Amino acid sequence: MLAYVLRRTAYGFVTLIGVLLLLFVLFFLYASPHEMARRAVGEKAPPEVLEQWIVNHGYDKPKLWNPEAPLDTLLVEHFRRALTFDFGRSDADGTPITQRLREGMGPSLALAVPSFVFGLLFSVALALFVAYFRETYIDRMGVILCVLTMSISTLLYIIGGQFLIGKLLRWFPISGFDASPSVIARFLMLPVLVSLADGLGGSVRFYRTVFIEEGGRDYVRTARAKGCGDLRVMTHHVLRNSLIPILTRVVVAIPFLFTGALLLESFFGIPGLGSLTVDAINGNDFATLRAMVFIGALLFIGAQIATDVSYTLVDPRVRFE
Amino acid sequence: MGKGSSVVRFAAVALGLALLAACTNNPYPDADEELKILYRPLGEPPRTLDPAVSYNAAEHQITGIVYATLLDYHYLARPYRLIPGLAREVPHARTLGGGRVAYRFQVREGALYQNDPAFSLAGGGALTREVVAGDVAFQLMRIADPAIASPVVATFAKIEGFREFSDRLTALREGDPGFASQSIQAQYAAAGGIAGVKAAGRYELEIVLSEPYPQLLYWFTMPFTAAVPWEAVEYWDGEAGRAFFKDHPVGAGPFFVTRFDRQSRIVLDKNPNFYGLRHPEWRAPAAVYPSEGEPEDAPLGRLDPAYVGRPLPFLDRVEFPIEKEDIPTFNKFLQGYYDASGILQESFDKMVHEGALSEEMARDGMQLEKSVDPDVYYIGFNMDDPVVGSAAGEKGRKLRQAMSLVVDSTEFSRIFNNGRGVPAQSPLPPGIFGYEADYANPYRRVDLARAQRLLAEAGYAGGTDPKTGKPLRLSFDLGDTSTRGRVRFQFFVNAWSRLGLDVEIAATNYNQFQEKVRKNAYQIFMWGWIADYPDPENFLFLLWGPLAQSKSHGPNTANFANPRYDELFLRMKVAENGEARLALIREMRAILERERPWIELFHRENYTLFHGWVRNVKPAGLSLPTARYVDIDPGLRSRRRAEWNRPVLWPAFALAAGTLALVIPGVVTFLRERQ
Numbered sequence: 001m002l003a004y005v006l007r008r009t010a011y012g013f014v015t016l017i018g019v020l021l022l023l024f025v026l027f028f029l030y031a032s033p034h035e036m037a038r039r040a041v042g043e044k045a046p047p048e049v050l051e052q053w054i055v056n057h058g059y060d061k062p063k064l065w066n067p068e069a070p071l072d073t074l075l076v077e078h079f080r081r082a083l084t085f086d087f088g089r090s091d092a093d094g095t096p097i098t099q100r101l102r103e104g105m106g107p108s109l110a111l112a113v114p115s116f117v118f119g120l121l122f123s124v125a126l127a128l129f130v131a132y133f134r135e136t137y138i139d140r141m142g143v144i145l146c147v148l149t150m151s152i153s154t155l156l157y158i159i160g161g162q163f164l165i166g167k168l169l170r171w172f173p174i175s176g177f178d179a180s181p182s183v184i185a186r187f188l189m190l191p192v193l194v195s196l197a198d199g200l201g202g203s204v205r206f207y208r209t210v211f212i213e214e215g216g217r218d219y220v221r222t223a224r225a226k227g228c229g230d231l232r233v234m235t236h237h238v239l240r241n242s243l244i245p246i247l248t249r250v251v252v253a254i255p256f257l258f259t260g261a262l263l264l265e266s267f268f269g270i271p272g273l274g275s276l277t278v279d280a281i282n283g284n285d286f287a288t289l290r291a292m293v294f295i296g297a298l299l300f301i302g303a304q305i306a307t308d309v310s311y312t313l314v315d316p317r318v319r320f321e
Numbered sequence: 322m323g324k325g326s327s328v329v330r331f332a333a334v335a336l337g338l339a340l341l342a343a344c345t346n347n348p349y350p351d352a353d354e355e356l357k358i359l360y361r362p363l364g365e366p367p368r369t370l371d372p373a374v375s376y377n378a379a380e381h382q383i384t385g386i387v388y389a390t391l392l393d394y395h396y397l398a399r400p401y402r403l404i405p406g407l408a409r410e411v412p413h414a415r416t417l418g419g420g421r422v423a424y425r426f427q428v429r430e431g432a433l434y435q436n437d438p439a440f441s442l443a444g445g446g447a448l449t450r451e452v453v454a455g456d457v458a459f460q461l462m463r464i465a466d467p468a469i470a471s472p473v474v475a476t477f478a479k480i481e482g483f484r485e486f487s488d489r490l491t492a493l494r495e496g497d498p499g500f501a502s503q504s505i506q507a508q509y510a511a512a513g514g515i516a517g518v519k520a521a522g523r524y525e526l527e528i529v530l531s532e533p534y535p536q537l538l539y540w541f542t543m544p545f546t547a548a549v550p551w552e553a554v555e556y557w558d559g560e561a562g563r564a565f566f567k568d569h570p571v572g573a574g575p576f577f578v579t580r581f582d583r584q585s586r587i588v589l590d591k592n593p594n595f596y597g598l599r600h601p602e603w604r605a606p607a608a609v610y611p612s613e614g615e616p617e618d619a620p621l622g623r624l625d626p627a628y629v630g631r632p633l634p635f636l637d638r639v640e641f642p643i644e645k646e647d648i649p650t651f652n653k654f655l656q657g658y659y660d661a662s663g664i665l666q667e668s669f670d671k672m673v674h675e676g677a678l679s680e681e682m683a684r685d686g687m688q689l690e691k692s693v694d695p696d697v698y699y700i701g702f703n704m705d706d707p708v709v710g711s712a713a714g715e716k717g718r719k720l721r722q723a724m725s726l727v728v729d730s731t732e733f734s735r736i737f738n739n740g741r742g743v744p745a746q747s748p749l750p751p752g753i754f755g756y757e758a759d760y761a762n763p764y765r766r767v768d769l770a771r772a773q774r775l776l777a778e779a780g781y782a783g784g785t786d787p788k789t790g791k792p793l794r795l796s797f798d799l800g801d802t803s804t805r806g807r808v809r810f811q812f813f814v815n816a817w818s819r820l821g822l823d824v825e826i827a828a829t830n831y832n833q834f835q836e837k838v839r840k841n842a843y844q845i846f847m848w849g850w851i852a853d854y855p856d857p858e859n860f861l862f863l864l865w866g867p868l869a870q871s872k873s874h875g876p877n878t879a880n881f882a883n884p885r886y887d888e889l890f891l892r893m894k895v896a897e898n899g900e901a902r903l904a905l906i907r908e909m910r911a912i913l914e915r916e917r918p919w920i921e922l923f924h925r926e927n928y929t930l931f932h933g934w935v936r937n938v939k940p941a942g943l944s945l946p947t948a949r950y951v952d953i954d955p956g957l958r959s960r961r962r963a964e965w966n967r968p969v970l971w972p973a974f975a976l977a978a979g980t981l982a983l984v985i986p987g988v989v990t991f992l993r994e995r996q
Contacts, residue, residue, distance in 0.1 A: 035831065040368070041376070045472035047874055052470045093368040094567065095583075096559070104584065138987040159648060166346055167652050169969045173348035174656070175649040176642060177585045183350060230995075267646050271584025275645070279365065279584075 001312070008308065012301040019297040020082055027286045028074050033059035036091050039284040057091060057287075082294050092285035100276055100288065101295070105258065107177060108272030111188060111265065112257035115195035120250060123200055127207030128234050134212055142204065149201030158267045161194040175269040191268040195261065206249065210242045217241075243314040251307040255299030259292065344968055348642075348658055354962075357637045357953045359935075360659050362644035366583045371567040372544035373463045376472045378944035381544060383587060383641060385946025386634075387435075388547030388572035389596070391426050391457060391526075392538060393607035394855075396950050397614025397623060397939055400754055400898075401855040403538055404606040407432055407452060407548060407573070407596070414535060421481065422533045426541075428454045428524045428548075429603065432596040435577035439556035449594055452573045454526035456548040458518045462509045463554070464545060467491055468501075473545055479537070481529045482516025489513060506551045533895045539854030548573055575608075575634040575949045587641040591634055597949075601632040608633050610937070610950060623939055628952065635937075635952035654930065657962040660953065661931045661938075669739040673928065676740075686933025686961070692940035693743050693751045693926050695852040697860060700728070700813065700920040701879040705871050706844050709795065710880070719779035720793075721917035725764040726772035727816045730923045737809055741928060745921035747910045748850075748860040752942055754898045755857040755906035762914050765921060769819060776820055784821020792823035798843035799826060800834025810847070838878060841871045847922075848878060855943060857906055858894045864918060865890045881918035934958040 037053040038045065045053075054060050063074045070076075081088055087097035130142035166174035172190040214220070215238050223233050258273065265274035273292065280288035311318040349358075367380045372388050375381065391408040394401045403411045409427040417423055429452075434440070436448040443450065461480070464471040465487045477483055490512040494501050500508065517529035530537060540546055553571035557564055568581055575595045580588035593599070597608025610628045618624050628635070644650040647665055654662035664672050672682055678689040702721055704710040709717055734742035746762040749755045776784060786793040795817075799810055810826050817824045824845070829837070837843045852859045862868060866882035868875030889909045896902035913919065931938050936952040 034835070038831075038835075041374070041470055041472045045376070046475045049470050049472055049474060052467050056468065056470060095565065107584075133987065133991055136987055136991055138984060138991075141983070162649055162652065166649075167656070169972060170346045170656075170966045171344050171968050171970075171973075173346045173658075174652050175644065175646070176348040176653075178348070178350075180350070186345060187348070267649065269585065269642070269644055269646075269649070271582065271643070275584060278645070282365070283368075 001309075005305065005309065008305045012305060015301055016297060019294065020079060023082075023290050023293055024075060024078050027290055028063055028078065031284075031286055033057070036284045036286060040092055057089075078290075082290075087291040088287055090280075090285050091287045092280070092283040097288055097291045101273065101291070104271065104273040104276045106179065106272075107270050108259075108261075108265070108274060109257060110179070110184065111191055111195075111268075111270050111272060112261065114188065114192050115199075115261075116253065116257055118192065119196050119199050119203065122196060123203035124207055124239070124246070126200070127204045127211055128239065130204065131208045131211035131215060131238075132230065132234055134215075139208075142208070146201040146205040146208075149197065150205070152198075154198050154263055157194050157198045158263060161190060161197070162267070165190055165193065175267065177268070177270045187268075187270070191264050191270065195264060203249070207242070207246065210245045211238050214238045214242045240314075244311055244318075247310050247314060248307055251303050251310060252300075254306075255296060255303050258299055259296045344970070346656065346966055346968070347962070348653070354959050355955055357635065357955055359636050359639045359948055359951060359953055361639065361641050361661065361948075362650050362653075362659055363587075363641050364645060364650075366643050367587070369567040370570040370578075371469075372547050372549060372570070372572075373460060373469050373471045374567070375544065381944045382946050382948070383578070383589065384544040384547075384570060384572075385574075385944075386576045386589065386639065386948050387570045387574045387578060388544045388549070389432065389452070389574045390542055390544065390547045391428070392541040394542055394941075394943070394945055395606075395611060396947070397611050397618050399615055399752055401752070401943065403542065406542070406605075406607040408541075411538065414533070416533075417529065420532055422530045424528045424530075424537065426454070426457075426526045426528075428452065428457075428526065429596060429605065430524055431600065432573055433594040433599065434548075434550055434573045435571060435592045435594050437553060437571045437577075439550065439553040439571055442552040442556055450550065450552075451523075452548045453523045454520040455523070456550055457526055457546060458514070458520045459506075459509070459551050460546060460549040461518050462486065462515060463549070465490070465515060466509075468494075471545070473540075476537075476540060479530045479532060479534050480515060480517040481531050482518075486512055486515045505554055535895060535897075536854060536856050536858050539856060542854075576639055583643075585643055587643075589639045589641075591637055595634070597632045597634070614939075618939070623937055625936070628937060634949040636948060639948045654932075655965075657932060657958060657965050660935050661929055664739075664928050664930060666739060672930065673739075678930075682930070685965075686957075688931045688933065688935075688938070690929045690931060690938055690940045691926060692929070692942050693924050695750050695752055695855055695942045696849055696925055697745055697748050697750055698847070698849040698922045698925070699745070699748070700845060700847045700922065702845055702918055703841070703843050703878075704880045704882065704918055705841055708793075709844055711882070716779045718916060719775045720781065721920075722764050723772040723775040723779065723820060724817055724822070725917050725920045726766070726768050726775070727819055728813060728920050728922070729767045729816065730765070730921075733809075733812055734923055736812065741926040742923035743926055745923050747913060747921060748863065748919070749857055749906070749910075750852075750860075750924035750942075753852070753855055753857055753860065755903060755910075760910070762921070764914060764917060772820055781822075784823070792821050795822060795824045796827045796844040797824050798834065798837055798846050799828045800831040802828045802830055813847075838870060839874070841880070846878065850876075852943065857902075858890075861890055861893065861906070861909055864913065879918040881916070883912055883916060886912045932958070932961070934961070 033054045034050055037050040041049055041053050058077065061072060061074050061077065066073045085098070089096055090100065126142070130139045133139050162174045165171050172186055177187050178184060220233060220237060223237050259277070262274040262278055264270070265272045266278045276288065277292045279285065280292065361382065363379050365379070367375070367383060368377070369375050370380060370384050370387070372384050375384050390406045392403050392411060393406040395404050405411055407428055409429055412424040412426055415423045415425070432452040434449045434452060440447045440450050461477065463469050464473060464477050465483050467487055467490065490508065493508070493512055517531070519527045521527060528537070550571055554566050557566040557569040559565040564581070568583065570578055573594070573596070575592055575597060576589035577592045578587065579590045580586065595608070596603065597605060610631050610633060612624070612629045614624055644653070650659065651662055651665045651668065653659050672679055673689065678687060702709045707713060709720060711717060713720070730742070730744040734740055734744070743751060744765065746760055746765050751758065776782065780787060781793050784792045797810060797814060799806065807826065807828060810828070814824045814826060850860065850863055863876055864879060864881045864886065865877060866887040867873060868877040869880040869882055870878045871880045886909055889905050893902055893905040893909065896905060927940065929940055934954040934957040936954065937950050939947070941947060
């Protein structure tokens with residue numbers, strides 16, 4: 001197992017280097033520091049101030065090759081920073097990026113964890129429910145509803161949710177965030193509900209298919225023949241044997257809990273990492289954007305390895321090769 | 322019952338309870354309801370609150386009330402008038418030898434900074450200290466400091482010895498790598514200070530300029546030149562858990578920052594140390610509510626005797642929640658959770674009918690305030706261009722005149738801006754000295770026949786280029802590739818096509834456009850300018866020859882150069898507002914009218930909605946921090962919010978009942994069949 005994990009980690013590392021190279025091409029070779037400088041110091045700033053900003057932020061170094069000091073190039077600096085997790089300072093306002101990541105992690109998790117946990121519980125429960133009633137009108141209605149809800153874009157859920165629940169029904173604040181324990185729930189309710197509504201259709205349909213396929217297997221018939229109750233069959237046998245596809249879907253989603261939901265956070269004014277990324281895009285804050293992309297890639301690769309490892313834990317038949 | 326279903330049941334119950342507990346749309350803690358809090362959403366988090374760097378209207382809303390400046394603007398008077406702030410009076414220019422000019426400020430004795438741990442640096446466990454003239458001198462040195470990268474260095478370079486100080490500082494830092502690790506005060510002292518900034522004693526500050534620049538005084542109303550304590554810059558260094566100075570402003574203004582969550586909210590409380598509150602007996606003009614204004618101010622309730630002469634500020638707190646999207650912002654305004662708002666384009670017709678507030682909105686006690694921004698948007702011709710520029714002589718002039726005669730700014734504002742915008746006749750917007758409402762530029766009305774005639778006289782009859790026999794091809798160079806931008810630019814292209822001209826939109830990203838401008842490879846462009854201060858010089862300099870982009874990389878992007886205009890500009894720049902100055906402006910305007918380096922389009926018009934509980938609102942086109950003058954009636958606000966935001970719960974029950982009614986028969990039938 002150790003050899004397998006090591007091998008996968010090595011592959012992951014190679015992928016990560018590829019991501020870093022791609023980031024370098026996009027952010028250093030393609031993007032112009034003048035644009036970042038103009039955005040950071042203002043439209044009216046004279047050229048000498050722009051130049052000064054570029055020097056202050058280290059973008060004046062040679063990009064690929066510096067004959068005087070081969071290690072003093074943007075390429076080396078880029079790799080050094082990423083691999084040591086020293087992301088430097090934001091291009092937009094000079095704040096240390098690690099501080100921003102620390103600040104943004106809490107609100108992102110506050111939104112993502114309940115969305116994820118409730119989303120998983122509800123979708124598995126609903127999928128079990130419709131799978132149990134397969135080929136009845138409940139199942140057909142469920143599938144139609146799933147397809148319908150899948151066809152609606154996230155943005156519509158957000159704006160519609162804000163309009164319906166925030167504006168017309170006035171249940172929760174339309175947007176905003178306050179981490180104090182007495183009020184945090186009222187700010188998270190609407191985005192969590194929107195996130196549930198947005199994700200539920202796809203998940204329920206997927207899990208339903210898995211459960212139905214699993215429900216038709218021989219061991220299920222055997223269990224029934226032995227007098228096992230329907231509920232026990234569904235929750236103990238079918239659910240347990242469907243864990244591999246569920247895990248594949250779930251573990252891969254975990255990195256996104258940390259990187260935050262871009263649209264959701266931005267529209268609901270939740271100061272998380274998704275919102276930070278949107279700001280970085282809007283504000284030409286390439287240093288922050290690079291850090292976010294790198295962390296996203298790192299977590300994703302980590303999650304892929306974790307998924308493979310978790311297969312052996314839920315299904316002893318799976319072996320590392 | 323299996324384990325799985327008990328988990329589901331628990332989750333459902335937990336969610337249901339949480340739903341009920343959180344069922345209110347009020348985004349604020351209940352305790353805040355009774356306080357006088359003004360809520361002003363910001364579209365993006367502030368980048369920096371360092372007054373030497375911040376150059377953005379939203380950030381100035383914060384820095385402008387945290388920092389105290391030597392001068393201020395009169396809140397109600399228009400055109401804008403300077404009044405003393407921290408200074409005892411507005412100084413007059415004193416002419417020195419060799420064209421030099423000096424201004425002497427007397428700083429009020431006894432004004433204090435807000436309480437802040439930074440002041441313990443001076444020893445003795447002090448929480449605050451007195452504002453002294455040296456603090457403004459210190460701030461000017463910060464602007465000169467290249468490490469700060471202040472965007473306004475060029476303006477202050479007119480101060481004697483400003484560049485030299487900057488050069489000395491750079492040389493010292495480069496000469497000794499350890500130099501930069503010294504305290505900032507020590508570094509500035511070693512560089513010898515700025516020769517033209519002299520703090521004589523604790524309360525006197527003299528600024529010597531190498532050339533006359535009366536507009537300098539306007540800069541002393543802006544946070545750039547505010548009194549900044551060196552202790553704060555030194556202390557708030559981002560080390561050992563301390564914030565950075567740019568996130569922790571320390572000033573002597575009417576409010577101070579008590580909470581800084583960059584991504585979610587910034588909260589400012591009333592500063593009990595503010596000189597207006599500590600010394601109401603001073604009757605400092607910038608710290609008491611004004612007793613005079615424009616004729617319309619009294620009927621609009623801006624000279625309410627309940628406020629006139631009272632010490633400022635009135636509010637307990639100003640909150641700046643970060644609200645990135647327009648739709649939620651506007652909806653929260655309608656629910657009463659924000660006090661003021663612009664109008665969403667989509668909701669414009671619902672809110673405004675024929676320029677006035679709709680009946681429905683007026684019934685809710687809302688007020689609509691309109692203001693014209695001190696800006697100008699224009700289409701410019703590159704005067705260095707052989708076809709449209711001055712090299713083409715009379716031919717080029719007539720072509721520009723013809724093109725100007727077919728652009729309908731009113732129609733443009735109607736289509737793209739709900740009719741908001743004052744059609745521009747010259748570079749000067751309303752509210753700026755030299756603007757004359759009855760002046761109508763003869764080339765800024767639509768006259769197709771005259772335009773065609775002029776075009777024929779220019780040698781392009783019917784828009785045809787005699788060299789090619791095809792429509793004259795021109796390039797409209799733009800730094801915006803968005804669809805929204807393209808539709809707008811097409812409006813102008815369509816107008817010119819009525820003359821038979823073939824104008825091609827050459828849209829690139831902003832950076833590539835800047836590159837084109839740098840290389841002088843552009844023909845026709847569109848741009849805007851927002852004034853820094855309310856003086857005609859701040860507009861007319863955009864066409865002053867020596868500032869041409871192609872010569873000095875200046876802001877004169879049209880590369881317009883006219884010896885007479887240039888000469889008039891120099892005289893106008895130093896003249897006092899009055900008949901003589903107006904005459905100069907009229908002559909300059911006439912040159913622009915004839916030469917047409919610009920097609921003036923419009924001055925933006927702002928429609929702002931306020932709720933009835935907000936008092937003393939006067940929209941200012943300039944980015945003036947007005948929170949110190951505004952008041953709130955929290956009782957009225959509280960009642961309105963309660964009235965407007967009663968939750969409607971029945972749909973939740975209806976949905977639950979409907980779902981059950983739909984599912985239960987199926988379940989029952991299924992189970993019965995299975996039995």
